[in-house]
Amino acid sequence: MTAATARRSRSPLPAATGIGALVAFFATMEVLVQSGMVNRFIVPPPSEIFGSFGRVIVEEHVFGRFLQTLTECLTAGVMLTVFGVAGGVLMHRFKLLQQACETWVAALASAPIVLMYPLFLVIYGRSAWTIIMMGFFAALPPVILKTIEGISGTRKVLINVGRSFNLTPSQQFWKILFPSALPTIFVGIRLGLIFALINIVGVEFLINYGGLGQLINDLAERYDLAGTYAAICFVILVSVLFFMALEKVERWLRPVD
Amino acid sequence: MAAPSSTNNAILTADHINVRFETAEGPVIAVDDVSFDVKQGEFFSVIGPSGCGKSTLFNVIGGLLSHHQGTIKVGGETISEPHKSIGMVFQEESTFPWRTVTDNVAFPLELIGMEKAQRIERAKHFIGMVGLNGFENRYPGELSGGMRQRVSLARTLASEPKILLMDEPFAALDEQTRLLLGDKVLQIQQQLKQTTLLITHNITEAVQMSDRILVMTYRPGKVKRIVDIDLPRPRTSEIVGSDAFGHYVAQIWSDLREEASRGMRDQEKHVMDEGASS
Numbered sequence: 322m323t324a325a326t327a328r329r330s331r332s333p334l335p336a337a338t339g340i341g342a343l344v345a346f347f348a349t350m351e352v353l354v355q356s357g358m359v360n361r362f363i364v365p366p367p368s369e370i371f372g373s374f375g376r377v378i379v380e381e382h383v384f385g386r387f388l389q390t391l392t393e394c395l396t397a398g399v400m401l402t403v404f405g406v407a408g409g410v411l412m413h414r415f416k417l418l419q420q421a422c423e424t425w426v427a428a429l430a431s432a433p434i435v436l437m438y439p440l441f442l443v444i445y446g447r448s449a450w451t452i453i454m455m456g457f458f459a460a461l462p463p464v465i466l467k468t469i470e471g472i473s474g475t476r477k478v479l480i481n482v483g484r485s486f487n488l489t490p491s492q493q494f495w496k497i498l499f500p501s502a503l504p505t506i507f508v509g510i511r512l513g514l515i516f517a518l519i520n521i522v523g524v525e526f527l528i529n530y531g532g533l534g535q536l537i538n539d540l541a542e543r544y545d546l547a548g549t550y551a552a553i554c555f556v557i558l559v560s561v562l563f564f565m566a567l568e569k570v571e572r573w574l575r576p577v578d
Numbered sequence: 579m580a581a582p583s584s585t586n587n588a589i590l591t592a593d594h595i596n597v598r599f600e601t602a603e604g605p606v607i608a609v610d611d612v613s614f615d616v617k618q619g620e621f622f623s624v625i626g627p628s629g630c631g632k633s634t635l636f637n638v639i640g641g642l643l644s645h646h647q648g649t650i651k652v653g654g655e656t657i658s659e660p661h662k663s664i665g666m667v668f669q670e671e672s673t674f675p676w677r678t679v680t681d682n683v684a685f686p687l688e689l690i691g692m693e694k695a696q697r698i699e700r701a702k703h704f705i706g707m708v709g710l711n712g713f714e715n716r717y718p719g720e721l722s723g724g725m726r727q728r729v730s731l732a733r734t735l736a737s738e739p740k741i742l743l744m745d746e747p748f749a750a751l752d753e754q755t756r757l758l759l760g761d762k763v764l765q766i767q768q769q770l771k772q773t774t775l776l777i778t779h780n781i782t783e784a785v786q787m788s789d790r791i792l793v794m795t796y797r798p799g800k801v802k803r804i805v806d807i808d809l810p811r812p813r814t815s816e817i818v819g820s821d822a823f824g825h826y827v828a829q830i831w832s833d834l835r836e837e838a839s840r841g842m843r844d845q846e847k848h849v850m851d852e853g854a855s856s
């Protein structure tokens with residue numbers, strides 16, 4: 322961590338500004354909804370959303386659902402990190418494979434994989450694995466592509482340093498290429514987790530199997546708008562937890578950039 | 579040029595080195611029949627204008643470029659790939675940004691499997707040698723350009739090479755820092771009796787540090803002359819004000835001036851040709 326970064330991280334100002342901006346946003350929304358400028362049947366007032374938290378937690382068993390979505394995301398996240406990074410490394414290592422597949426992988430990144438849920442239902446049945454695998458496949462391309470980009474972007478002089486020290490190909494990878502590529506790989510994992518979470522909640526919503534996606538579906542069908550938004554807040558919480566954990570892992574693996 | 583008369587104490591011998599690159603505009607001879615030897619404990623510099631093949635020669639000696647003719651011998655042994663006897667310091671910033679100064683310097687010791695406590699102790703020795711005491715736990719991103727080059731130098735020294743091979747290591751630094759780092763390199767070289775081969779385009783730097791300077795011609799890079807620098811040792815950057823120093827600088831510049839002018843004319847012609855063809 323640089324001295325400047327350390328100073329930034331010790332200062333409470335950024336966190337306070339972030340919280341302040343959030344409070345200001347909710348206060349503005351409250352005023353807009355209460356004054357009728359925003360339709361309360363589309364966006365309920367924030368006070369009503371916060372008021373519904375207790376009800377959603379107790380009556381809708383939100384923690385069980387939260388844990389289910391979290392577990393599905395974690396499983397998909399671990400799988401996409403392992404297979405995505407390995408896929409990227411293999412594609413970088415074997416140029417023919419990279420030339421043959423990179424365009425297809427890039428195309429897959431923008432494909433609406435969530436629409437393929439009937440196929441996944443046939444393969445994996447109406448189970449958590451359908452949800453996990455859909456999250457996994459949707460999130461795989463950015464991890465593969467960013468891994469290739471990170472390794473390819475390793476500065477030539479660092480590779481030459483490795484060569485000058487007579488590193489074996491394995492040492493060259495683990496001691497130079499991989500640590501050099503880590504920041505870019507983590508960008509891919511972050512993107513992958515966003516794709517995974519969107520798809521996991523989306524498929525939970527569609528196949529009515531459980532988790533926060535199903536809860537949002539239930540609450541929306543009951544037209545419980547405040548409850549729906551409260552449930553969405555829990556989805557955001559899953560995302561926040563993942564990003565915090567990921568940042569810790571990244572700092573552990575590579576203390577500075 | 580004739581093969582160098584290998585003396586008994588020559589630790590490095592370059593014998594009839596030729597390097598040719600195929601380009602879109604036809605073959606380019608980057609290094610043309612270059613031969614020289616470097617004696618044990620000597621500070622030898624190779625100087626030439628931009629584009630004369632200095633860095634190509636650096637890569638050939640370091641074993642990073644294999645498609646060349648001629649032989650490189652270290653202690654009588656012909657080498658064709660990176661050799662443990664040659665430690666390289668590169669022109670570009672080459673520290674590992676994810677490692678602390680200590681971990682950067684300990685890198686070659688880690689490769690040979692030295693125990694952690696022992697390698698940290700050894701690394702600290704070399705960190706002290708380049709004058710970076712107190713910065714052991716800093717990361718390269720927290721250091722200046724000159725400090726990072728010293729980390730690279732310490733990392734190479736930690737591998738205890740027989741020959742220290744440097745490619746314009748201070749090229750990106752300002753003149754004052756360059757002179758002071760030159761002092762540091764001289765001090766280390768004299769302390770370790772380290773055989774050093776410096777590739778540079780900076781005449782002051784070459785004269786300040788070298789026992790002998792090989793002047794190269796502009797493309798194709800040939801040996802124009804080898805100049806003995808008979809200045810007293812130990813030297814510091816204070817020597818740059820002496821008459822003898824000025825004499826050597828003038829002498830080498832008179833050799834280089836014609837080559838540098840030729841290089842400049844060649845580059846201008848190249849730009850004109852490109853403009854005409856586009």
